[in-house]
Amino acid sequence: MNNLMNFFKGMAVGVANIIPGVSGGTMAVILHMYDELIEAISTFFKDWKKNLLYLIPIGLGAVVGIVAFSKIVKYLLGNYPMATNFFFIGLIVGSCPLIFNKAKEGGVKKGNIIPFIITFAFIVAISVINPPEENAKIITTLTLNSFITLALTSMIGAVAMIIPGLSGSFILLILGVYTTIITAIADMNVLILVPVAIGVALGILGGSKAIDILIKKYKQGTYMAILGFVVGSIFAIYPGFVFGAEGIVSIIVLLIGAAMAYFLGSNK
Numbered sequence: 001m002n003n004l005m006n007f008f009k010g011m012a013v014g015v016a017n018i019i020p021g022v023s024g025g026t027m028a029v030i031l032h033m034y035d036e037l038i039e040a041i042s043t044f045f046k047d048w049k050k051n052l053l054y055l056i057p058i059g060l061g062a063v064v065g066i067v068a069f070s071k072i073v074k075y076l077l078g079n080y081p082m083a084t085n086f087f088f089i090g091l092i093v094g095s096c097p098l099i100f101n102k103a104k105e106g107g108v109k110k111g112n113i114i115p116f117i118i119t120f121a122f123i124v125a126i127s128v129i130n131p132p133e134e135n136a137k138i139i140t141t142l143t144l145n146s147f148i149t150l151a152l153t154s155m156i157g158a159v160a161m162i163i164p165g166l167s168g169s170f171i172l173l174i175l176g177v178y179t180t181i182i183t184a185i186a187d188m189n190v191l192i193l194v195p196v197a198i199g200v201a202l203g204i205l206g207g208s209k210a211i212d213i214l215i216k217k218y219k220q221g222t223y224m225a226i227l228g229f230v231v232g233s234i235f236a237i238y239p240g241f242v243f244g245a246e247g248i249v250s251i252i253v254l255l256i257g258a259a260m261a262y263f264l265g266s267n268k
Helices: 002-017 024-030 034-042 048-079 081-103 110-127 144-161 168-175 178-187 190-217 219-237 245-266
Strands: none
Touching (some): 002 048, 024 034, 024 219, 024 245, 034 048, 034 190, 048 081, 048 178, 081 219, 081 245, 110 168, 110 219, 144 168, 144 190, 168 178, 190 219
């Protein structure tokens, strides 16, 4: 039963990761699996059998979520961008109380507002950057330079992917390789996906180790920083608002998304 639940949780994380501006890390926090997931990845080789058994269903679920829902999400964003993004904003808003509760465990220290301000300002700043994808060249053949480029950018995107509130997909957009990677996945271009996989693996392992240390040593400050990322990420996906039928639907789905996230976050 636990494996089945972890599979579906992995699916939710996978779907969140394919949406520019939305964070799989935030979804993991909502589903009460973030700390455990980070620890399992960062300490993988200390007890690899136990960690592998925990990570396999989550990993499989994430892959299924990406493959099965990528076209659906693309369709919804293409045809109903405001309502779709408002639903995701609702999920983010609903997750904030859970993250704040984690941040205030043991009492809120004044100094911990600083990491919140820094990460909030950072995510707002990058959200106003116009991602240079329209000028980016899609990489279809592998050379030494393209191998290094894809590996490094994928590593950066993977680190972003595991930080709640920071979208790996959006970072890849800014770095100009999002379309290349999505196209390679759709076309099953294995040569292009090899350096991507290497970069993702290194990014997840290294990033998870760093986050695990921060959570264990500076839990309150780390979660205040995460809260800054999460709150700031609303600016990255806010599509604007138009009054009318679509506007009403958007408000309704925002409330539904917020209620879903709050309910999931309140029930372990």
